[in-house]
Amino acid sequence: MRQDDVGNNAEMIPEEAANYIKNNFNKGNIACMTGAGISAESGIPTFRGKGGLWEKYRPEIYATTMGLVSTFENKPEKIVDFLNDFYPFLLNAKPNPGHIALAVMQKEGILKAVVTQNIDSLHQQAGSRSVIELHGNAFRIRCTDCLKTIACEKDRIKEMVELLKMYRRQRLQLLRILSRYFPKCECGGRFRIDIVLFGETLPPDALKEAYRVLENCSLLLVIGTSLVIYPVASLPLYVKERGVKIVEINNEPSNFPCDLFIQGKAGEILPEILKIL
Ligand code: OAD
Numbered sequence: 001m002r003q004d005d006v007g008n009n010a011e012m013i014p015e016e017a018a019n020y021i022k023n024n025f026n027k028g029n030i031a032c033m034t035g036a037g038i039s040a041e042s043g044i045p046t047f048r049g050k051g052g053l054w055e056k057y058r059p060e061i062y063a064t065t066m067g068l069v070s071t072f073e074n075k076p077e078k079i080v081d082f083l084n085d086f087y088p089f090l091l092n093a094k095p096n097p098g099h100i101a102l103a104v105m106q107k108e109g110i111l112k113a114v115v116t117q118n119i120d121s122l123h124q125q126a127g128s129r130s131v132i133e134l135h136g137n138a139f140r141i142r143c144t145d146c147l148k149t150i151a152c153e154k155d156r157i158k159e160m161v162e163l164l165k166m167y168r169r170q171r172l173q174l175l176r177i178l179s180r181y182f183p184k185c186e187c188g189g190r191f192r193i194d195i196v197l198f199g200e201t202l203p204p205d206a207l208k209e210a211y212r213v214l215e216n217c218s219l220l221l222v223i224g225t226s227l228v229i230y231p232v233a234s235l236p237l238y239v240k241e242r243g244v245k246i247v248e249i250n251n252e253p254s255n256f257p258c259d260l261f262i263q264g265k266a267g268e269i270l271p272e273i274l275k276i277l
Contacts, residue, residue, distance in 0.1 A: 013262045014269055017221075017247050018276035020260060021110065024219035024245065029112035031217035032102060033235060034266075037224020037250060039120050041267035042093040048226050049252070057082055064198045077168040087161050090119075090138050091154050095126035098223070101270035103127035110277060113213045117225060117232050119195050132210045134202050134232055136195035141182060145189025156181065202231065214239050222248045224266050227256055 036046040061067035103126040105111035113130040119138040123131045142149045160181045167173035182191045220239045227233040248258040
């Protein structure tokens with residue numbers, strides 16, 4: 001079904017997607033790729049579009065090392081306010097029916113793996129086991145030198161954000177707080193939050209694993225992503241070049257040349273698909 005048909009046949013589409021899945025199930029593995037849209041119904045703002053994070057915060061400041069460091073030097077309160085605005089969404093979010101439907105598909109052996117750009121851990125919280133995080137995880141810290149990672153509990157992050165708020169204009173105090181939560185690594189390097197900023201390379205092991213999954217998949221579900229950030233945006237094209245079918249779910253029209261487009265909320269469409277399978 002083409003995107004133009006969606007309006008007239010919306011109720012038929014989950015069935016068609018389910019048929020795609022059924023027809024391709026025996027041929028190999030089904031993979032899915034998710035973006036911020038799947039977590040929108042969990043209350044986490046997306047990056048682009050109306051109400052998106054980048055509408056309020058300029059990504060060149062808040063999503064690059066250079067922007068963050070220089071802003072922290074001059075106006076540290078801007079960084080503190082950003083963290084205080086964004087982290088509570090991540091801290092309070094719970095998996096929605098979209099995450100849960102994917103987790104069930106994975107448990108039932110229908111879905112092989114979830115390749116995600118999201119940093120919110122909601123796929124894992126929903127019970128998905130094989131989750132490949134291409135942009136890192138907001139609840140993990142990483143050594144900048146040896147790349148060792150350590151999980152960082154939500155309560156600890158909450159505590160850090162609360163402390164930062166108390167000293168939002170006092171750069172030296174803020175640095176002291178940050179060095180407590182981002183300590184030195186035993187290798188001599190320093191830990192930082194384990195998320196990928198603009199201009200940084202993707203975690204090589206995760207990228208390798210994503211390619212391995214996508215090279216073997218027989219159907220790809222692309223869910224809730226604007227597909228504008230590379231290299232992740234090139235992955236579905238790579239899959240398509242192999243002649244593999246792609247089903248896209250997005251609540252806005254998309255230009256991606258998928259085989260089946262379902263316009264709607266992931267948290268509504270995915271449970272519908274699961275019901276039919
Ligand atoms: P975007 O914010 O760019 O796109 C979110 C997509 O989800 C849009 O296409 C929306 O139409 C769609 N959407 C919103 N709500 C939805 C819902 N309930 N169901 C289905 N679709 C919905 O987010 P990403 O594509 O994930 O990277 O952004 C990619 C990367 O850009 C992020 O990982 C982040 C960002 O800058 C870095 O920071 C490095």
